[in-house]
Amino acid sequence: MKIAILGAGAMGCLYGAAFHRAGAEVLLIDVDQAHIDAINAGGLELETRAGTEMLPIPALRPDQLDAPVDLVVVFTKTFQTDRALGGIAAAIGPDTQLLSLQNGLGNDRRLAEHAAPERVMVGASTMPSDLIGLGKVRSHGEGGSRLFPAFEGEADFAVRVADLLTAGGIPTTADPAIHQVIWSKAIFNAAMNPLCALTLRTPGFLFLHDESRDMIRTVVDEGVGVARASGVMIEAQPIHDLTHVSMTDHANHEASMLQDVKAGRRTEIDAINGAILDAAHAAGLSVPVTETLYRMLRLQDAKIST
Structure with a gap:
């Protein structure tokens, strides 16, 4: 699965790392050039209670995405969603799924402006994560996530995504009671x-x-x-x-x-x-x-x- 993480802050990097560990092809998308350069130069540095990893995950600016991906995971601030998704329009093809793991209410409606409702998923995370420097993230504490289609989409893809995250170290469930x-x-x-x-x-x-x-x-x-x-x-x-x-x-x-x-x-x-x-x-x-x-x-x- 080819996955674009839109918003490579603390949570985006943490989840990008989990997808990477599970064998997905991950792209970290951000607008902070210094953060991008640090990740590309030495890898993403992720510190957890188990130790520190250096993960070779490529980081890009939005305008460098030039082909559709299988999944876009949105971690931008809620008020940046429309502009951020508009900036990666080339990555959202007719089969691309969108997943919001953002804070707050109403993210399902925001994503449905950029993809058919049946390709929109929403979720919630209880994982702690802090951005402690350029290209450096720390996550000390337990947690997990739940996700599911926001509207009437099929659950199969959501289950695949949940299984990937679980395999990558973030326990995740496809939960029909997502709202x-x-x-x-x-x-x-x-x-x-x-x-x-x-x-x-x-x-x-x-x-x-x-x-x-x-x-x-x-x-x-x-x-x-x-x-x-x-x-x-x-x-x-x-x-x-x-x-x-x-x-x-x-x-x-x-x-x-x-x-x-x-x-x-x-x-x-x-x-x-x-x-x-x-x-x-x-x-x-x-x-x-x-x-x-x-x-x-x-x-x-x-x-x-x-």
């Missing part, structure tokens, strides 16, 4: 990411304080209420359990919004807390803590352009 999984991950992110970004601390710090633990629990409960009102029947306890794992086993992991704020980049708050807030309004529900975190991160983002 429940997506909502659960979005609620988890709505609780954890903004607090890490606003405090400029990793999850281990949040575990130490009653204030943060109480807010996390409230945001999870608010989000589950919105999901259920939207027809997505999920339970709160597994998400509470996942936040506990984040604050303990992944205590030093830098959440994506924390990385964004530290780097002076726009966050994905609109696709996470903002999307949950929109769904709450549509259902006639109030989610005050989720909304407060949303507004605080919107102010943080506003500083970038002022």
